[in-house]
Amino acid sequence: MGALDWNKIVHQNQGWRLISCIWLHAGLIHLVVNMLSLLFIGIRLEQQFGFVRIGAIYLLSGFGGSVLSALFLRNSYISVGASGALFGLLGSMLSELLMNWTIYSNKAAAIITLLFIIALNLAIGILPHVDNFAHIGGFATGFLLGFVLLARPQFSWMESHELPHTNQPPKYKAYQYILWVVALVLLLVGFVISLVMLFKGKNGNDGCHWCHYLNCVPTSKWKCNT
Structure with a gap:
C-alpha cells in the first residue's frame, strides 16, 4: 500500500515508496502522536517562514529519512510514518537558530532546550520497533535545509531598506x-551518494558495522532484529 519496503524499492523499481x-x-x-507533534513544531515555523519553505523541508526530510532507513534497515522492517519529516523540522529549527545567531536573544537557553528535545527523541529511537534511521536521516536533511x-x-539591512537614499549594509x-x-x-552530495548506493542494492551496514546500534540497542529486556 506504499510502505517503505526495501525489496520493492530496489528490485521492483517502486522508488515512490520513499x-x-x-x-x-x-x-x-x-497518526495522532505525529499530527500533534506536527502542530507543536510546525505552526511556529510556518508562521515565520511560510508554508512553501516549511513544506519543502517537511517533504525532503521525510524523503531523506526514508532513504537512510532503506539503506541501513533493508529487509529488517517495513516502515511507515512521518517521524523522519518531523525530525527534519526539528533539525531545521536548530540550523535556523545557528544561521541567524546574531539576531536572537536568549540564545543559550534556546539551543540547550532544543538540543535536549532532539537528544531525548533520538534516545527513544533506540527502542525496538522504532525506525531511528528515518529519524536520523530526516534530522540531518532538515538540519542542512x-x-x-x-x-x-x-x-x-531591514532598517535601512525602509529608508530611501541610504547606503544599505x-x-x-x-x-x-x-x-x-x-x-x-x-545536501546534494549526500542525496546523490545515498540514492546511488540504495538503488545498487548496497548495504549501509557494510561500511559501518556499529551503525545498527543507532537504531536499536539490545538489553536484557528486549532483543533487536539486526
Missing part, C-alpha cells in the same frame, strides 16, 4: 553565505 510511506501510519495512536532555506536578513552576513554553500553541497 515518499508515500510518509503519509501512512501504523494505527490511530501513531535549514541553512539553505531559513536565512533571515540582518536587522541593519549587506542583506546577509558573510558566515550565512558560507553556511548556505556548505550545507547545499553536503
Whole structure:
C-alpha cells in the first residue's frame, strides 16, 4: 500500500515508496502522536517562514529519512510514518537558530532546550520497533535545509531598506553565505551518494558495522532484529 519496503524499492523499481510511506501510519495512536507533534513544531515555523519553505523541508526530510532507513534497515522492517519529516523540522529549527545567531536573544537557553528535545527523541529511537534511521536521516536533511532555506536578513539591512537614499549594509552576513554553500553541497552530495548506493542494492551496514546500534540497542529486556 506504499510502505517503505526495501525489496520493492530496489528490485521492483517502486522508488515512490520513499515518499508515500510518509503519509501512512501504523494505527490511530501513531497518526495522532505525529499530527500533534506536527502542530507543536510546525505552526511556529510556518508562521515565520511560510508554508512553501516549511513544506519543502517537511517533504525532503521525510524523503531523506526514508532513504537512510532503506539503506541501513533493508529487509529488517517495513516502515511507515512521518517521524523522519518531523525530525527534519526539528533539525531545521536548530540550523535556523545557528544561521541567524546574531539576531536572537536568549540564545543559550534556546539551543540547550532544543538540543535536549532532539537528544531525548533520538534516545527513544533506540527502542525496538522504532525506525531511528528515518529519524536520523530526516534530522540531518532538515538540519542542512535549514541553512539553505531559513536565512533571515540582518536587522541593519531591514532598517535601512525602509529608508530611501541610504547606503544599505549587506542583506546577509558573510558566515550565512558560507553556511548556505556548505550545507547545499553536503545536501546534494549526500542525496546523490545515498540514492546511488540504495538503488545498487548496497548495504549501509557494510561500511559501518556499529551503525545498527543507532537504531536499536539490545538489553536484557528486549532483543533487536539486526
